[in-house]
Amino acid sequence: MKTILKNISWRSWRVWQRNFDVYKATWKVNFIPPLLEPLLYLLAFGFGFGNLIQNVTYEGQAVTYLKFLAPGLVASAIMNHGFFETTYASFVRMYFQKTYDAILSTPLMLEDVILGEIIWGATKALLAGSFMLVIACLWGLISWTAALMMLPIAFLAGMAFSGMGMCFTAVVKNIEMFNFPVFLLITPMFLFSSVFFPIESLPRWTQYVAQAMPLTFLVSVLRALVMGHFYQPHIIQIVGLLAIAVICTFLSIFLMKKKLLK
Amino acid sequence: MGIMKNSEENIIHAKGLSKAFGDVQAVDQIDFTVKKQSCFGFLGPNGAGKTTTIRMISCFLEPSDGVLEVLGKNVKESPRYIKERIGICPQEDNLDPDLTVENNLRVFARYFDIVGKEANLRSEELLHFMGLFSKRKATIEELSGGMKRRLIIARSLLNRPKLLVLDEPTTGLDPQSRHQIWEKLQQLKNEGTTILLTTHYMEEAARLCDQLVIMDQGKIVVEGEPKALIEQHIGSSIVEIESDQEDVEIYLKAHGLEFERNPTHFFIYGRAIMSLWPEISQKFGEKFCVLRMATLEDVFLKLTGRALRES
Structure with a gap:
């Protein structure tokens, strides 16, 4: 813990810059899918599914299904892009491309590399969330002011999900093993964290599990900002995301050091 | 006085250096000293402990026992100081496949805080030195094995290292590429760079090294100058x-x-x-x-x- 703190430095920024350079070089590939994704979701749920459900009750207030759904989709984009960047993409860099090895032969320490990767994952999450937000704003589902307030939350949540991803990257033996966290963690969160329906409609015991999911925190905070119903519990949820981000960052660095520098 | 002078001229100093992975003693109590502006070779069969030793010198692995000083600093205490001042050519190709040849150098230079014009100049200079300038826009995939090696060496020179560490620099290369790399290493040596290398090619060691050790099963079996060793043992x-x-x-x-x-x-x-x-x-x-x-x-x-x- 002490050495981790000692070795973390601003040089993490160099790792972020490396990833950003690669991102810029292949921007067409990086840009278009996350931009299309929200459109597809909104089309499917807006015109397809949305016609079956007229209104949803939120805080005793009736809202259209699309308005209910929009912040949930922003949240799941943040989770997916943050988590996938530090799992599959980081694993490829670490294991197949030996990028970490190369960086470690410079003044950077492993702590810098891992922190830089997690911040980069959070950046990708922020970008994906922003694309979704722009579409949702243009669609009239979210106000521009609410969207702006969501950006720092998006980055913070990105740190939390990227940090979680990096913990798995530090322990898996091969890339196929990521199927476990994806099917056991990411998919259940996507389905049960009130992205698509209020948690209250679940059986009671499932509600308790759903309430503890990090994605539930994020959806709840973003939805509160959209609806203008921001209360104290939401602050606790933000603190929760912050705690996950900090703990997972340290834990992943600790696990990585054990894996790579033994 | 004498001791002071010696320690200044020693680029690497190892005493009782050991590394264990669980029950396996990969490096077992070795002592050696690499003098300034010399070329020092590590020879030995696979599994002798050469790469582990090099990885400790490069501050990738912490020694489990003994003393290891590089450029006068302890590897455990000052890894950043050491890594900033040495160049490392690993055994496996770890060039960045996501970047072009010149961007590989520029991005790498940035890790050393060499940025902007200085990074461009230094990259260009090294591309010329290694005969890769015409390939500067190429992707890594388009390079031959020999070119990749040369690019890795160019990359390791970006920070003008005081010590260049090469782990099997010519393994798997054709004779032309190998000779070209020898030529460049000779040139660097003449310019005053201290070189440490591992190799399986005895000709390479005999040609480049002033001093070498042969390792086996984690221990140093023999140390000396190539010619003297031949004379003495054969x-x-x-x-x-x-x-x-x-x-x-x-x-x-x-x-x-x-x-x-x-x-x-x-x-x-x-x-x-x-x-x-x-x-x-x-x-x-x-x-x-x-x-x-x-x-x-x-x-x-x-x-x-x-x-x-x-x-």
Whole structure:
């Protein structure tokens, strides 16, 4: 813990810059899918599914299904892009491309590399969330002011999900093993964290599990900002995301050091 | 006074250096010193502990025991200081496949805080030096094995290292590429860079190294200058007899010659062989006998044995 703190430095920024350079070089590939994704979701749920459900009750207030759904989709984009960047993409860099090895032969320490990767994952999450937000704003589902307030939350949540991803990257033996966290963690969160329906409609015991999911925190905070119903519990949820981000960052660095520098 | 001066001229100083991975003692209590502006070689069969030693010098792995100082600093205490001032060429290609040749250099220079114009100038200079300037826009995939090696060496020179560490720099390369790399390393050495290398090619070690050690099973078996080692352990010449007959062995023993035997050949060392050569080639057939110059490879095989290594 002490050495981790000692070795973390601003040089993490160099790792972020490396990833950003690669991102810029292949921007067409990086840009278009996350931009299309929200459109597809909104089309499917807006015109397809949305016609079956007229209104949803939120805080005793009736809202259209699309308005209910929009912040949930922003949240799941943040989770997916943050988590996938530090799992599959980081694993490829670490294991197949030996990028970490190369960086470690410079003044950077492993702590810098891992922190830089997690911040980069959070950046990708922020970008994906922003694309979704722009579409949702243009669609009239979210106000521009609410969207702006969501950006720092998006980055913070990105740190939390990227940090979680990096913990798995530090322990898996091969890339196929990521199927476990994806099917056991990411998919259940996507389905049960009130992205698509209020948690209250679940059986009671499932509600308790759903309430503890990090994605539930994020959806709840973003939805509160959209609806203008921001209360104290939401602050606790933000603190929760912050705690996950900090703990997972340290834990992943600790696990990585054990894996790579033994 | 003398000690002070010595420690200043020592680029690497290791004493009782050890590294264990669980129960496996990869490096076992080795001592060595690399002097400024010299080329120091690590030889040894696979699994001897060469790469582990290099990884400790490069601050990738912490020693489990002993002292290791690079550029006068302890590797455990000052890894960042050391890494900032040395160049590392790893055994496996770890160029960045997501970036072009020139961007590989620029991005790498940035890790050393070499940015902007300075990074461009330094990259260009090294691309010229390594004969890669015409390939600067190419992707890594488009490079041949020799070009990739040269690019890795160029990359390791970005920070003008005081010490260049090369782990098998020419493994798997064609003779042209190998000679080209030797030429460049020779040039760097002449310019005053201290070089540390591991290799499986004895010719490479004999050509480049001022001083070398042969490692086996985590220990240093022998240390010295290439020529002196050959002279000391083999002599100037060696005779090979292609034979599996007992009478050869009886003859060699009768003449008190030092030899080694494998299922198909006898290898005979020592100063006496020059005078006995005419007799030997007569007796066992000119076709089956060879007299040749002794090489470092003979020393290597004599000291580490001819058996294959599991690794």
